[in-house]
Amino acid sequence: MSLFDKISAISLTIIVILVAIFDLRERRIPNLIVFPATVIGILINSGRANFEGFLFSVKGLTIGFCLLLIPYLVKGMKAGDVKFMMAIGAFVGGAGIVRVLLITLLCYPVLAFVAVVREGKLRVTWLRFRRILFNFLGFFASSLKLYAIRLESLDDESIASATTPFGVAIAAGTLIALYSGFLRSIL
Secondary structure: OOHHHHHHHHHHHHHHHHHHHHHHHHOOOOHHHHHHHHHHHHHHHHHHHHHHHHHHHHHHHHHHHHHHHHHHHOOOOOHHHHHHHHHHHHHHHHHHHHHHHHHHHHHHHHHHHHHHHHOOOHHHHHHHHHHHHHHHHOOOOHHHHHHHHHHHHHOOOOOOOOOOOHHHHHHHHHHHHHHOOOOHHHO
16 A cells, blocks of 8 residues: 555545534534545545546546436435535545445445434334335336325324435445445456
8 A cells, every 4th residue: 555545545534534423413514624625635646646646536526426416406415415425536536436335325224224213213214115115116006006195194294204414324335445345346
Protein backbone atom coordinates (compact mmCIF):
# COMPACT_ATOMS: atom_id res chain seq x y z
CA MET A 1 0.00 0.00 0.00
CA SER A 2 1.48 3.33 -1.10
CA LEU A 3 1.59 6.46 1.02
CA PHE A 4 -1.22 7.96 -1.08
CA ASP A 5 -3.35 4.83 -0.49
CA LYS A 6 -2.82 5.09 3.27
CA ILE A 7 -3.63 8.82 3.33
CA SER A 8 -6.71 8.20 1.19
CA ALA A 9 -7.97 5.33 3.38
CA ILE A 10 -7.44 7.24 6.64
CA SER A 11 -9.02 10.42 5.27
CA LEU A 12 -12.02 8.60 3.86
CA THR A 13 -12.50 6.65 7.09
CA ILE A 14 -12.54 9.82 9.18
CA ILE A 15 -14.91 11.53 6.75
CA VAL A 16 -17.47 8.72 6.62
CA ILE A 17 -17.46 8.30 10.40
CA LEU A 18 -18.02 12.05 10.87
CA VAL A 19 -20.86 12.07 8.33
CA ALA A 20 -22.48 8.97 9.89
CA ILE A 21 -22.41 10.52 13.36
CA PHE A 22 -23.78 13.81 12.05
CA ASP A 23 -26.51 12.06 10.00
CA LEU A 24 -27.57 9.97 13.01
CA ARG A 25 -27.81 13.01 15.27
CA GLU A 26 -29.09 15.70 12.93
CA ARG A 27 -30.69 13.68 10.08
CA ARG A 28 -28.75 15.64 7.51
CA ILE A 29 -25.33 15.57 5.87
CA PRO A 30 -23.45 18.86 6.11
CA ASN A 31 -21.89 20.52 3.06
CA LEU A 32 -19.13 21.65 5.42
CA ILE A 33 -17.88 18.06 5.42
CA VAL A 34 -18.75 16.73 1.94
CA PHE A 35 -17.46 19.62 -0.19
CA PRO A 36 -13.97 19.66 1.39
CA ALA A 37 -14.01 15.83 1.27
CA THR A 38 -14.59 15.95 -2.48
CA VAL A 39 -11.65 18.31 -2.93
CA ILE A 40 -9.43 16.15 -0.70
CA GLY A 41 -10.30 13.04 -2.73
CA ILE A 42 -9.48 14.82 -5.99
CA LEU A 43 -6.20 16.19 -4.60
CA ILE A 44 -5.05 12.82 -3.24
CA ASN A 45 -5.77 11.03 -6.51
CA SER A 46 -4.21 13.85 -8.54
CA GLY A 47 -1.10 13.62 -6.35
CA ARG A 48 -0.99 9.87 -6.88
CA ALA A 49 -1.35 9.87 -10.68
CA ASN A 50 -1.47 13.48 -11.93
CA PHE A 51 -4.09 14.00 -14.65
CA GLU A 52 -5.10 10.31 -14.69
CA GLY A 53 -5.74 10.55 -10.94
CA PHE A 54 -7.81 13.67 -11.47
CA LEU A 55 -9.90 11.84 -14.11
CA PHE A 56 -10.22 8.85 -11.77
CA SER A 57 -11.78 11.13 -9.13
CA VAL A 58 -14.01 13.00 -11.57
CA LYS A 59 -15.27 9.69 -12.98
CA GLY A 60 -16.01 8.44 -9.43
CA LEU A 61 -17.89 11.55 -8.35
CA THR A 62 -19.83 11.67 -11.63
CA ILE A 63 -20.88 8.03 -11.33
CA GLY A 64 -21.72 8.60 -7.65
CA PHE A 65 -24.00 11.46 -8.71
CA CYS A 66 -25.64 9.44 -11.50
CA LEU A 67 -26.26 6.38 -9.30
CA LEU A 68 -28.37 8.36 -6.82
CA LEU A 69 -29.91 10.94 -9.17
CA ILE A 70 -33.15 9.04 -9.85
CA PRO A 71 -33.79 8.14 -6.19
CA TYR A 72 -33.20 11.82 -5.37
CA LEU A 73 -35.55 13.02 -8.12
CA VAL A 74 -38.38 10.77 -6.87
CA LYS A 75 -37.74 12.05 -3.32
CA GLY A 76 -36.37 8.71 -2.12
CA MET A 77 -33.41 10.48 -0.56
CA LYS A 78 -32.04 13.92 0.12
CA ALA A 79 -29.37 15.91 -1.70
CA GLY A 80 -26.89 15.34 1.13
CA ASP A 81 -26.86 11.61 0.39
CA VAL A 82 -26.09 12.33 -3.27
CA LYS A 83 -23.30 14.77 -2.39
CA PHE A 84 -21.89 12.29 0.13
CA MET A 85 -21.79 9.58 -2.54
CA MET A 86 -20.06 12.02 -4.90
CA ALA A 87 -17.42 12.81 -2.27
CA ILE A 88 -16.75 9.11 -1.74
CA GLY A 89 -16.56 8.64 -5.51
CA ALA A 90 -13.81 11.27 -5.61
CA PHE A 91 -11.76 8.96 -3.38
CA VAL A 92 -12.59 5.52 -4.80
CA GLY A 93 -13.22 6.14 -8.52
CA GLY A 94 -15.90 4.78 -10.84
CA ALA A 95 -15.71 1.04 -10.13
CA GLY A 96 -15.14 1.71 -6.44
CA ILE A 97 -18.28 3.82 -6.07
CA VAL A 98 -20.40 1.15 -7.76
CA ARG A 99 -19.01 -1.38 -5.27
CA VAL A 100 -19.72 1.01 -2.38
CA LEU A 101 -23.32 1.42 -3.54
CA LEU A 102 -23.86 -2.34 -3.89
CA ILE A 103 -22.55 -2.96 -0.38
CA THR A 104 -24.59 0.00 0.93
CA LEU A 105 -27.74 -1.52 -0.56
CA LEU A 106 -26.96 -4.74 1.29
CA CYS A 107 -26.38 -2.86 4.58
CA TYR A 108 -29.45 -0.62 4.40
CA PRO A 109 -32.15 -3.27 5.07
CA VAL A 110 -30.30 -4.37 8.20
CA LEU A 111 -30.08 -0.79 9.46
CA ALA A 112 -33.72 -0.17 8.52
CA PHE A 113 -34.84 -3.27 10.43
CA VAL A 114 -32.93 -2.11 13.51
CA ALA A 115 -34.63 1.31 13.26
CA VAL A 116 -38.08 -0.28 12.85
CA VAL A 117 -37.59 -2.47 15.92
CA ARG A 118 -36.00 0.33 17.97
CA GLU A 119 -38.89 2.70 17.19
CA GLY A 120 -41.47 -0.02 17.90
CA LYS A 121 -42.99 0.22 14.42
CA LEU A 122 -42.72 -3.36 13.22
CA ARG A 123 -46.49 -3.83 12.83
CA VAL A 124 -47.14 -0.61 10.88
CA THR A 125 -44.05 -1.18 8.70
CA TRP A 126 -45.15 -4.73 7.87
CA LEU A 127 -48.64 -3.45 6.99
CA ARG A 128 -47.28 -0.69 4.73
CA PHE A 129 -44.81 -3.02 3.06
CA ARG A 130 -47.60 -5.47 2.22
CA ARG A 131 -49.81 -2.63 0.99
CA ILE A 132 -47.12 -1.41 -1.42
CA LEU A 133 -46.32 -4.95 -2.55
CA PHE A 134 -49.94 -5.88 -3.24
CA ASN A 135 -50.57 -2.53 -4.93
CA PHE A 136 -47.74 -3.36 -7.31
CA LEU A 137 -48.87 -6.96 -7.79
CA GLY A 138 -52.37 -5.64 -8.45
CA PHE A 139 -51.18 -4.59 -11.89
CA PHE A 140 -50.95 -8.29 -12.72
CA ALA A 141 -53.89 -9.67 -10.73
CA SER A 142 -56.79 -7.36 -9.85
CA SER A 143 -57.75 -9.37 -6.74
CA LEU A 144 -54.43 -8.41 -5.21
CA LYS A 145 -55.22 -4.74 -5.80
CA LEU A 146 -58.42 -5.24 -3.80
CA TYR A 147 -56.38 -6.74 -0.97
CA ALA A 148 -54.09 -3.68 -1.07
CA ILE A 149 -57.14 -1.42 -0.75
CA ARG A 150 -58.26 -3.43 2.28
CA LEU A 151 -54.81 -3.08 3.84
CA GLU A 152 -54.90 0.66 3.21
CA SER A 153 -58.11 0.92 5.22
CA LEU A 154 -56.31 -0.70 8.17
CA ASP A 155 -53.44 1.80 8.10
CA ASP A 156 -53.34 4.67 10.56
CA GLU A 157 -51.75 7.50 8.56
CA SER A 158 -51.18 9.51 11.75
CA ILE A 159 -48.41 7.06 12.72
CA ALA A 160 -45.16 8.11 11.08
CA SER A 161 -43.03 5.46 9.44
CA ALA A 162 -39.67 4.56 10.93
CA THR A 163 -36.80 6.48 9.41
CA THR A 164 -33.26 5.38 8.72
CA PRO A 165 -30.56 7.85 7.71
CA PHE A 166 -29.17 6.59 4.40
CA GLY A 167 -25.86 8.33 5.09
CA VAL A 168 -25.17 5.78 7.83
CA ALA A 169 -25.70 2.95 5.34
CA ILE A 170 -23.43 4.70 2.85
CA ALA A 171 -20.76 5.04 5.56
CA ALA A 172 -21.06 1.35 6.47
CA GLY A 173 -20.91 0.34 2.81
CA THR A 174 -17.85 2.52 2.28
CA LEU A 175 -15.97 1.08 5.25
CA ILE A 176 -16.78 -2.50 4.25
CA ALA A 177 -15.71 -1.78 0.67
CA LEU A 178 -12.54 -0.05 1.85
CA TYR A 179 -11.36 -2.65 4.35
CA SER A 180 -12.61 -5.94 2.89
CA GLY A 181 -12.48 -7.80 -0.37
CA PHE A 182 -16.29 -8.11 -0.40
CA LEU A 183 -17.59 -7.84 -3.98
CA ARG A 184 -14.10 -6.84 -5.20
CA SER A 185 -13.85 -9.75 -7.64
CA ILE A 186 -17.00 -8.79 -9.59
CA LEU A 187 -15.98 -5.20 -10.29
